[in-house]
Amino acid sequence: ADLGSMDLKVEMMAGGTQITPLNDNVTIFCNIFYSQPLNITSMGITWFWKSLTFDKEVKVFEFFGDHQEAFRPGAIVSPWRLKSGDASLRLPGIQLEEAGEYRCEVVVTPLKAQGTVQLEVVASPASRLLLDQVGMKENEDKYMCESSGFYPEAINITWEKQTQKFPHPIEISEDVITGPTIKNMDGTFNVTSCLKLNSSQEDPGTVYQCVVRHASLHTPLRSNFTLTAARHSLSETEKTDNFSAAAHHHHHH
Template sequence: MKFFIWLWIFLPFSDLMEVKTNTPETTSMLGKDVLLDCHFINAGSVKLEDIAVKWTVDRRSQVKTIYLFDGKTEQYHKDRITLDLMLIKEGNASIHLQDVTLEDEGDYKCTILITPDVGSSTVLLKVAAQPSVALAPVNPHLSHGETKTFFCEASQFYPQDIEIIWLLKSHGEEVPLTTKICTGLPSLIDNGTFNVSSQISMIFTEEDAGSVYICEVNHESLPRPLRRNTTILFAIPEMIPRDTGFIVGVVSVILITLVVFLGVGIMYQKQFAKAPPLSDVILPDFVPANEAMNVICNINGFRPPHQHSVVPSKPKS
């Protein structure tokens, strides 16, 4: 068998065996595992040692053998590539490629040799990385006439082609935005993936309160567009009636007038108001007959300050 293997490696054979794949083109996410399908028709009486399997990959027009089974041993076998030998006799020569990297992308060819027949099929492997999308700022509180810029960042995606669109949702309707948008070109980063940023700047008024700005990213790695939203919020000031200032002024004048009048009244009572000069007359409890009677009359708190004389009363006969 090894003689035919060496002939197979160095000499061309005509395609006499039917070898096919159910997935001529497949896409794997970066870092995931993928099955590269290869099936052939086995008569059933052929022994395992009579079957040879070879897998090659064509990357940028450079062909490299990545797996070879010569009927007894595996060659070019790497940790990330596995093939179940027990399935070969059943006509299954599929390989598992683990932890897919961007360098794994290419055209994979499965060739089966059962002397003297040979056949092959090809699987195109594409590698993709889904973007992570971030939008900032989220739900900002704005003031009337304020200009705000929103940034939408799509990072670590592959391949390079990507689409970023902006939409405005207002009153239940979504409208694509086409102005005041700046989207950069994707930039390559160290791990071979890409980043890109898009921004939009708008001037906002209270009429924009509740509006939703949407950043939508379309990429072949996504089963559906990926969206990020931000809602426009406004701090609502306390409603003050237009005539409040007039009312406050009138009330203030009234209060000040009352205070002034009260102060003037107190000062007038203390300084200028007239008060009766005499208090109640105090008589003695007992007065003997034919004797003079002392009568007490206190004079205080009188205004104006004129002196009054009191003539003693004559004794009653």
């Protein structure tokens, strides 16, 4: 065959970035475009990874002829998918520290092609509401919205309220204190935002919402409670899967 007519190209995820949830079985895409039918016994695939912290490239997986080797446990490129030009790398149980640049190198002798992609690993926050009435003055409650287990560190927590008079949510700016972000052992983060309420000045039936926005979430995570006439009861009906309410009752003697 005339070498000029032989063309080998590699295509990765458009935009050069792939985002995956922590612990997911991720498939890092790599497609081979070749002017001839592929013969997998005469081609080679090598996947490399460069971490964000160390600028050193390591081999993750290699395949050539009938030999394949995973340098990262569980790493695999499917030989039968390779026949149709799919050299995607599958990594089970991806971890935060495995983020970085992945390079797919394809050799179909005498040609060589490669592509790179940035892999970002994210973890979604879990959110729960707590009511703290310990040491609070009469009619003053402190509601806490605890977000935990998220990555990366940047997060945005706001509070909104909806009254029966104004059903449209209004953002609450005063009496909100968001604490420092705390790093967990596994590299994820936690943060708590507090809302102080003077229940005597609020209308019963007002719905309060803690709204969490994070890179890992397609839509904001919302946890809510309703102020009832009998004060400080977190309404049971408002509970959702990602929201557990704990009411600590403080008895006056």
